[in-house]
Amino acid sequence: MIDNTAALSILDSPFAKKLSAFVKLAPSDLTVMSDLYRRRRTFPIGMDMIHQGQADQSAYVVASGWACSYKILQGGTRQIVDFQIPGDFLGLRSVLFRTADHNVEPITLVQASEVRQRDLLYAFAETPRLAMAVLWAASRDEAMVVEHLVDLGRRNASERMAHFLLELGARLRLVGLGERSGYSCPLSQYLLADAMGLSAVHVNRVLRELREEGLLTFQKGRVVFDDYDALVEFASFDRDYLDHEGPLLN
Amino acid sequence: MIDNTAALSILDSPFAKKLSAFVKLAPSDLTVMSDLYRRRRTFPIGMDMIHQGQADQSAYVVASGWACSYKILQGGTRQIVDFQIPGDFLGLRSVLFRTADHNVEPITLVQASEVRQRDLLYAFAETPRLAMAVLWAASRDEAMVVEHLVDLGRRNASERMAHFLLELGARLRLVGLGERSGYSCPLSQYLLADAMGLSAVHVNRVLRELREEGLLTFQKGRVVFDDYDALVEFASFDRDYLDHEGPLLN
DNA sequence: CGTAGCTTTGATGTAGGTCAAGAAATGTGG
DNA sequence: CCACATTTCTTGACCTACATCAAAGCTACG
Numbered sequence: 001m002i003d004n005t006a007a008l009s010i011l012d013s014p015f016a017k018k019l020s021a022f023v024k025l026a027p028s029d030l031t032v033m034s035d036l037y038r039r040r041r042t043f044p045i046g047m048d049m050i051h052q053g054q055a056d057q058s059a060y061v062v063a064s065g066w067a068c069s070y071k072i073l074q075g076g077t078r079q080i081v082d083f084q085i086p087g088d089f090l091g092l093r094s095v096l097f098r099t100a101d102h103n104v105e106p107i108t109l110v111q112a113s114e115v116r117q118r119d120l121l122y123a124f125a126e127t128p129r130l131a132m133a134v135l136w137a138a139s140r141d142e143a144m145v146v147e148h149l150v151d152l153g154r155r156n157a158s159e160r161m162a163h164f165l166l167e168l169g170a171r172l173r174l175v176g177l178g179e180r181s182g183y184s185c186p187l188s189q190y191l192l193a194d195a196m197g198l199s200a201v202h203v204n205r206v207l208r209e210l211r212e213e214g215l216l217t218f219q220k221g222r223v224v225f226d227d228y229d230a231l232v233e234f235a236s237f238d239r240d241y242l243d244h245e246g247p248l249l250n
Numbered sequence: 251m252i253d254n255t256a257a258l259s260i261l262d263s264p265f266a267k268k269l270s271a272f273v274k275l276a277p278s279d280l281t282v283m284s285d286l287y288r289r290r291r292t293f294p295i296g297m298d299m300i301h302q303g304q305a306d307q308s309a310y311v312v313a314s315g316w317a318c319s320y321k322i323l324q325g326g327t328r329q330i331v332d333f334q335i336p337g338d339f340l341g342l343r344s345v346l347f348r349t350a351d352h353n354v355e356p357i358t359l360v361q362a363s364e365v366r367q368r369d370l371l372y373a374f375a376e377t378p379r380l381a382m383a384v385l386w387a388a389s390r391d392e393a394m395v396v397e398h399l400v401d402l403g404r405r406n407a408s409e410r411m412a413h414f415l416l417e418l419g420a421r422l423r424l425v426g427l428g429e430r431s432g433y434s435c436p437l438s439q440y441l442l443a444d445a446m447g448l449s450a451v452h453v454n455r456v457l458r459e460l461r462e463e464g465l466l467t468f469q470k471g472r473v474v475f476d477d478y479d480a481l482v483e484f485a486s487f488d489r490d491y492l493d494h495e496g497p498l499l500n
Numbered sequence: 501c502g503t504a505g506c507t508t509t510g511a512t513g514t515a516g517g518t519c520a521a522g523a524a525a526t527g528t529g530g
Numbered sequence: 531c532c533a534c535a536t537t538t539c540t541t542g543a544c545c546t547a548c549a550t551c552a553a554a555g556c557t558a559c560g
Contacts, residue, residue, distance in 0.1 A: 022346075071400050074486050079403040081396050093389045096272075101393055125378040132374055135385050139343045142392045143351055145399060146331050150321050152402035153329040153447030157548070188506065197403030199549055204508060236324050407516070438538065449517055454540060470525090 013037070014087025014175040015061045018140075019133040021174075029130045032123050036115050037061065043110040050091045050104040057100045058114045059091040065110035066186055070194065071102050080195035082145060083107070083168070083187070087175040089137050095120065108186050144171075152197050155235075157206045160196055162235035165216060165223055170239075182224040263287070264337025264425040265311045268390075269383040271424070279380045282373050286365050287311065293360040300341045300354040307350045308364045309341040315360035316436055320444065321352050330445035332395060333357070333418070333437070337425040339387055345370065358436050394421075402447050405485075407456045410446055412485035415466060415473055432466075432474035 016033065019025060025033070040063070043049050049067060050057050067084040081102060084090045094100035095117045124131040147167065151160045168185070172178035189207070193200040211217050215231045217224045225231055232239060266283065269275060275283070290313070293299050299317060300307050317334040331352060334340045344350035345367050374381040397417065401410045418435070422428035439457070443450040461467050465481045467474045475481055482489060 071396070073400070073404055077404050079400045081399060093393055096386050096389045097393075102396070121378075121382065124382055128371075128375040128378060128381065131378065131381050131385070132371065135381075135388065136346050138385065138388060138392070139346045142388070142395065143343055143347075145392065145395055146321070146352070149331060149395060149399045149402060150323070150329045152399060154323055154327050190506080200506090201508090201550080202548055205548090208508080440538080450538090451518080451540085452516055455516090458540080 013061075013063065015063075015089075017175055018087045019130075019137060022136045023129050023133045025129065025133065026127075029127045029133075032127050032130060036119055036123055037113045039114040041112055041114055043067075043106045043112065045106050045109065048103060048105050049110070049112070050094055050100050050102070052100050052103045055099045057091055057094040058116055059089065059095045059120070060112035060114055062086050062088050062090060063111040063113060065112075066107040067104055067110050068107055068191065068195070069102050069104045078194050079197065080191065082141070082148065083195070085168075085171060085175065086177065089134070089141065092134075092138055107191065148195075157196070157198055157202060158209055159235050160198075161192070161203070161206050162210060162215065162231055163237055164192075164196065165218070166225075166231060166235055166237045169223065169225070180225070180228060182222060184221055185218070185223045186221060263311075263313065265313075265339075267425055268337045269380075269387060272386045273379050273383045275379065275383065276377075279377045279383075282377050282380060286369055286373055287363045289364040291362055291364055293317075293356045293362065295356050295359065298353060298355050299360070299362070300344055300350050300352070302350050302353045305349045307341055307344040308366055309339065309345045309370070310362035310364055312336050312338050312340060313361045313363060315362075316357040317354055317360050318357055318441065318445070319352050319354045328444050329447065330441065332391070332398065333445070335418075335421060335425065336427065339384070339391065342384075342388055357441065398445075407446070407448055407452060408459055409485050410448075411442070411453070411456050412460060412465065412481055413487055414442075414446065415468070416475075416481060416485055416487045419473065419475070430475070430478060432472060434471055435468070435473045436471060 015037070016025070016030070019033075023029075041060075043065075049060060050069075052072065062084050064086050067090065068080050069082050069084065069090065070078050070080040072078045084104070090104055090112070091100070094102070095115070120134075124134075144167065148164070151163055155163060169178055169180075169183055172183045173180070177183060187195075189203045190200045192198075193203045196203065198206070207218050211219075211226075214226050215234060216226055231237070265287075266275070266280070273279075291310075293315075299310060300319070302322065312334050314336050317340065318330050319332050319334065319340065320328050320330040322328045334354070340354055340362070341350070344352070345365070370384075374384075394417065398414070401413055405413060419428055419430075419433055422433045423430070427433060437445075439453045440450045442448075443453045446453065448456070457468050461476075464476050465484060466476055481487070
């Protein structure tokens with residue numbers, strides 16, 4: 001009875017929602033997963049979740065709030081690699097490599113479940129399907145990093161911004177936050193700048209430009225797609241590279 | 251006896267070398283691995299190994315030769331995401347997602363072992379340690395993509411080039427190709443340009459600059475580190491983020 | 501209700517792109 | 531082994547996208 005409740009509550013979590021899109025998880029998978037999921041922690045803004053160079057880090061699954069993972073270069077500049085939203089795995093690499101190669105810090109108040117290395121190993125040994133699902137989730141994250149890399153390498157500032165905000169929208173919709181019309185977004189222009197490899201000043205100009213073109217409006221913590229189709233066209237956004245038609249594995 | 255031979259030959263492969271750095275693989279793991287490894291294929295230059303948008307692709311483990319994975323944007327520009335060298339996994343995402351989100355093409359003649367989705371699943375179910383090792387290898391690749399992303403976002407052309415060539419050197423050394431003094435490298439300046447998000451013209455200028463500074467020489471298919479320490483300093487290259495001191499998992 | 505962090509805008513500078521064209525390599529068929 | 535073709539490398543002249551610097555107007559929250 002208790003197990004069942006746990007399984008049900010797990011099923012509602014953004015993480016399970018995401019994984020279920022890939023493998024049809026059996027009850028036993030869910031049980032193991034709910035163990036992974038047990039130790040809930042809260043991170044206020046300013047308290048790093050993962051710190052570059054530190055050993056024996058845990059991984060986390062975000063339950064609520066936004067975080068960002070980034071690298072600091074000498075000279076003080078930083079590059080944000082990705083933002084983490086509810087349902088995202090975080091710090092998997094720092095567990096597998098035993099020492100973190102990047103930082104993760106909360107952007108808003110974050111609630112997350114800690115995943116220890118031993119638990120992960122145990123879960124893998126017990127339920128290969130879950131292992132496969134985690135591999136899949138990791139690959140999906142990598143796909144996003146790759147798209148981000150293409151942004152930086154071959155798109156100009158406005159296309160890059162448009163593409164990025166569209167992608168973020170798609171990710172948020174997948175876990176039930178945000179609509180096709182837009183979403184609420186706690187990112188400052190400084191954070192955007194560090195993610196897009198631009199200066200904050202230029203981010204501002206680009207946002208103004210997109211607004212004046214009637215494509216999208218980002219103001220007061222909210223992204224509004226003023227003309228979704230035109231925007232998709234402008235950014236040459238691949239509508240469904242994040243989606244797929246039901247579980248790949250039955 | 252035959253199994254043993256297979257296991258031995260597997261042990262010598264660049265792939266096993268890489269994985270062994272992470273998990274201590276048991277004989278049973280090696281047997282399963284040698285099954286994964288069975289179907290060897292050859293790809294001449296010009297024959298795509300993986301094609302964007304196509305379904306039911308296989309993954310491969312490179313045995314010899316170089317390949318590159320890239321995305322084409324409308325407008326004909328492309329961004330090379332990564333180069334694959336012997337021992338690298340390739341197309342894992344296109345298997346997990348059932349349809350490829352990128353292209354992979356050979357740069358030289360490539361010999362690779364095909365890995366089917368069903369085989370991968372089977373291997374995971376049989377040997378969780380191997381699953382873990384594959385997850386680790388995938389994460390290591392992601393770490394490199396991340397570093398590449400930082401290159402594009404926050405390093406200028408010369409730092410970027412220096413960092414990239416150092417990293418490539420480290421990867422090659424890990425599988426027994428290339429020395430600390432340098433390595434032979436089949437990449438043209440066009441390929442470098444597409445990887446670095448630069449124009450081929452500027453790649454040329456940057457290489458000249460690095461040569462004139464006495465840092466590195468890239469000519470006639472060979473990269474020579476003229477002053478390794480100075481180069482590491484210049485590119486602020488983290489010497490050992492690719493290395494670690496023996497298997498993390500015993 | 502003051503101070504610190506955001507946003508907005510203007511003026512000016514520069515890294516790297518584009519265009520063009522010649523020089524080395526490299527390859528190919530006879 | 532040589533003519534010819536193709537790719538690759540190299541360099542110069544010019545231009546544009548974005549950075550940097552500076553300063554003012556907002557927001558918000560302690």
